[in-house]
Amino acid sequence: MEKENHISYDKVINTRASYITSMCYTKTKDEHTGVVSNPCYSCHTKGKIPNYFNDTNLQKEYSFPKEILKNPFSNLFKDRAQKVAKITDESILEYVRESNYFDYKGNIVLKETLPLNWKGYKPDCYYDFDEEGFDRDPKGKLTRWRALRYYPFLGTFWPTNGSTDDVLIRLDTSFSQNVQGEIDRNVYKLNLSIVEALVKQKNIAINTADEQQYGVDLNGNGQLDEASYISKDVKSYVGKAKDALNRGEIHLAKGLFPENTEFLHSVRYIDWDENTGNVTIAKRMKELRYAKKTKWLTYSEISRVASAELWEAQMNETTQGVMATFRGNYEEGLNNDLGWVYQGFIEDREGELRPQTHEETIGCMGCHAHLGATADSIFSFPRKFEGTSLADKMYGWNHWSQKGLKGIPEPKASYLNKGEKYEYSFYLTNNHSGNEFRNNSEVQEKFFEADGALKTEMIERLHQDISLLLFPSKRRALELNKGYKAMVKEQSYIYGRDANVEPMQNVYQEVSEGQMTHIEDTVVQ
Numbered sequence: 407m408e409k410e411n412h413i414s415y416d417k418v419i420n421t422r423a424s425y426i427t428s429m430c431y432t433k434t435k436d437e438h439t440g441v442v443s444n445p446c447y448s449c450h451t452k453g454k455i456p457n458y459f460n461d462t463n464l465q466k467e468y469s470f471p472k473e474i475l476k477n478p479f480s481n482l483f484k485d486r487a488q489k490v491a492k493i494t495d496e497s498i499l500e501y502v503r504e505s506n507y508f509d510y511k512g513n514i515v516l517k518e519t520l521p522l523n524w525k526g527y528k529p530d531c532y533y534d535f536d537e538e539g540f541d542r543d544p545k546g547k548l549t550r551w552r553a554l555r556y557y558p559f560l561g562t563f564w565p566t567n568g569s570t571d572d573v574l575i576r577l578d579t580s581f582s583q584n585v586q587g588e589i590d591r592n593v594y595k596l597n598l599s600i601v602e603a604l605v606k607q608k609n610i611a612i613n614t615a616d617e618q619q620y621g622v623d624l625n626g627n628g629q630l631d632e633a634s635y636i637s638k639d640v641k642s643y644v645g646k647a648k649d650a651l652n653r654g655e656i657h658l659a660k661g662l663f664p665e666n667t668e669f670l671h672s673v674r675y676i677d678w679d680e681n682t683g684n685v686t687i688a689k690r691m692k693e694l695r696y697a698k699k700t701k702w703l704t705y706s707e708i709s710r711v712a713s714a715e716l717w718e719a720q721m722n723e724t725t726q727g728v729m730a731t732f733r734g735n736y737e738e739g740l741n742n743d744l745g746w747v748y749q750g751f752i753e754d755r756e757g758e759l760r761p762q763t764h765e766e767t768i769g770c771m772g773c774h775a776h777l778g779a780t781a782d783s784i785f786s787f788p789r790k791f792e793g794t795s796l797a798d799k800m801y802g803w804n805h806w807s808q809k810g811l812k813g814i815p816e817p818k819a820s821y822l823n824k825g826e827k828y829e830y831s832f833y834l835t836n837n838h839s840g841n842e843f844r845n846n847s848e849v850q851e852k853f854f855e856a857d858g859a860l861k862t863e864m865i866e867r868l869h870q871d872i873s874l875l876l877f878p879s880k881r882r883a884l885e886l887n888k889g890y891k892a893m894v895k896e897q898s899y900i901y902g903r904d905a906n907v908e909p910m911q912n913v914y915q916e917v918s919e920g921q922m923t924h925i926e927d928t929v930v931q
Contacts, residue, residue, distance in 0.1 A: 413897055415736055418765045420900040421478040423471050423729055425772030428479040428902045429562060429842040430468070433912045435924040436844075441858065443844060445837040447929035448560040452822070453778035454607070456661045456705045458712035461778050465928040468917040471729040475917055479902035481893065482843075482910040489892040490885065490907050498887045502675035502688040506758050507533075512544065516694075516751060516759055526737045526749050526761075527696040531574060531670055537796055539804040540591070541574065548589065550576045551670060552598065553805035556789040557817045558876060560833045566849060566878040567841045568886045568905035570674045570687040572806050573786040577601065578656065578666035583646035593645035596620070596636075598803075600643055601667075603636040605781050606788055607660050610636045613794050620644040657702045662782045665702050669784065671695040675890070676883040685877050687806045692890065694751040694759060695770065697784070701745040711743050712776070732771050736764040742775040746783045753894045765900050779931070789817075812873045822930045830875055831865050836929060840875065843904070844912045848882050849875065 435442050450464035463469065507529070509515050516529045531551045534542045541551040551574045558564050563571070575598070582594035596615060603610040617623060617630040622644050626637030642648050643658065650656045656664050673695065675688035703711070734740035739749030748770050754760040762770075774783045781788040791802030791814075799813060819829040834840065838858060840849025853864050853875065868874055878886070890905040904910075 413763060414765070415761075415763050418768075420765065421474055422731070422765075422768060423474040424478065424765065424769040424900065425730060425732070425775065426470060426474060427769075427772055428477075428482055428904055428913075430464075430470075431477045431479065431482075431914045431917065432842045432844075433914055436912075439858070441838060442924045442926075443837045443839065444923075444925045444927070444929060445561055445833070445839075445842040446923065446925065447836065447931070448833065449773070449777050449779045451778040451929070451931040454661065454781070456659070456708050457778060457780060457782070458709045459776050459778045460712075461776070462928055462930055465925050466923055468914075468921045468923060470917060472919065473729060475919065477913070477915050477917075479904075481898055481902035482904060482906065482913050483915065484906070485909050486889055486892045486907050489895075490888040493888040493891065495884050498884055498891065499678065501757070501891065502677055502690045502887055505689040506753065507672075507689075507691055507694070520761075524737065526739055527698070529670075529694065529751075533805070533807075535805045535808060537804070537808075538591075538595070539808070548582070548591075550579070550582055550594070552576065552594075552803060553808075554787065554790045555802045555804060555806060555809060556786045556791060557814075557829070557872070558811075559785050559789065560830070561837070561841045562904075564840070564876045565676055565685055566876055566882070567846060568676075568890065569692060570676055570685065570806070572672055572674075572687060574670040575787060576668040576670070578647075578664065580646040580650045580656070581643065581664070585645055585649070587646060590645060593620075595803075596624070596644050597647055599636045600624075600640055601663060602787070602790065603638050603640055604658065604660055605663060605784075606638075608638050610792065611794050612636055620648075622648065659705070662702075663699050663784070663787075665699055667699045669695075669697040669786070671697075671786070675887050676878065678880050678883055682812075683880075684810070684812060684873065685880075685883050686810070690757070691751075691759060692753060692894075693762075695748070696739070696750060697746055697748050697774065698739075699746050699782075700741075703745045708744060730771075730775070732768060732775075734767075736761055736767055740764075740767050740771055742771060742783055744775065744783050746774065748774055752899060755895060755897050757894065763900075769899070769903070810873075811876055812871065814872050816869045816872050819931065824929060828865075828869060830872060831860075831868060834860060834865075834875075843906075843910050845906070845908075845910060848878060 446465040450461045452460040514529050520528055531541050532543050535553055539553040541549045543549055553574050581597040582589055584590040584593050599610050599612050615633050617633050622642045624633035624636050626639045643651055672691045673693040675690050677686045677688040679686045732740040739747035741747055750762040751759040752762050791800045793800040817829045818826050820826045840846040853861055886905045889907040
């Protein structure tokens with residue numbers, strides 16, 4: 407099956423290596439000043455066990471398969487200025503404020519239009535959240551999806567670079583049931599916090615829970631009493647999930663999600679709130695991304711996957727990358743070899759959501775496969791805000807439409823060879839810019855002096871409010887919306903999905919085998 411504009415559900419047109427992102431072609435050394443930037447460390451780093459991947463070498467070398475030494479992301483070099491100039495501010499705001507997920511009756515469009523025999527995920531989230539972030543269907547029943555707020559990942563994922571987004575998690579049914587098999591919000595909340603403590607490998611504060619009620623030592627003090635936190639060493643889930651764990655039907659381990667964990671990630675346009683003068687999450691989705699953990703891998707099995715990749719590179723007797731392959735199809739999703747399946751939906755030419763092609767889905771896999779920066783293949787959940795009070799701005803169990811990023815303090819991160827640093831400030835220091843392509847002039851003017859030095863006053867303000875960095879101006883937000891909408895009309899996602907209006911300057915059109923990045927001071931997390 408093929409559609410116009412080179413869309414094919416049956417074959418790969420551009421490249422099978424699109425899991426290597428467009429950002430990886432960045433020129434790390436400035437051709438004019440000689441200054442070396444390192445945005446690479448944010449993804450390519452040493453993982454925390456049980457993430458056995460250590461790809462810090464990719465901070466130093468453009469280690470690409472020979473098939474894509476020539477940059478396949480030609481959209482980076484397109485000039486869409488004339489197309490963007492024809493789109494008015496009023497029309498783009500009208501466009502992004504119209505939902506392409508719901509119809510005018512409030513029905514989920516994809517749920518109605520996907521084939522009855524569709525084997526993949528059929529959207530079932532209604533984005534109707536209660537005060538604790540739980541989604542409800544039109545009858546008020548919990549869908550078990552729960553929204554979470556989190557620190558946006560470095561660079562590309564900041565709204566100032568093109569998109570807003572949101573993330574929801576859903577655990578398997580047993581995690582929301584008490585021992586009688588009834589839906590129990592308190593059981594589900596505890597199990598979500600248990601998963602959070604395990605994945606983050608740290609103690610997680612909770613509202614006080616009676617451990618005797620659940621028969622589980624939540625705080626790990628060796629007795630059943632009142633628990634105000636979940637221990638990172640917790641040994642069991644609660645409710646029906648505890649029984650399933652004891653029967654060996656599900657598993658528990660530090661750093662890993664249990665089987666059948668699902669994530670829903672919508673990538674959206676940027677809307678503007680005239681009352682607050684800030685960006686907001688738009689109704690219109692650019693993409694809807696879905697992930698499900700379909701298989702449990704032990705620590706040793708995960709280690710073997712990482713070792714196999716290293717062995718393959720050694721057998722190749724070169725540091726040049728070897729082409730990865732991902733099993734699956736566009737309908738059921740692609741497998742990342744670590745137990746997860748990923749699939750997605752993206753705007754068609756008219757702005758309605760359609761299934762991504764196989765080739766378009768490959769573009770999702772690099773970031774959710776063999777990177778050191780993730781926890782069990784996931785970026786967002788390990789970055790979730792923490793807090794137990796609904797009134798607390800750091801309470802993480804709700805949706806961006808309920809609480810935003812305004813006034814959120816800057817996070818800190820620990821780096822093995824650098825110590826603890828303010829994470830976003832550290833990124834600006836190492837990258838000398840607000841994104842990988844170093845084309846965000848707005849961040850450049852706001853945070854950097856003419857000589858490239860960081861503005862001390864702005865960094866101090868950033869420590870108290872990350873929206874100063876993450877939020878674009880209205881002018882920039884609308885321009886980025888228009889640039890992306892022009893690409894939607896082209897349906898040219900396989901050539902790159904970056905919302906650039908003008909051609910990128912700090913990107914290689916081709917790299918050579920063994921080419922170095924000039925980065926000497928690598929950052930290891």
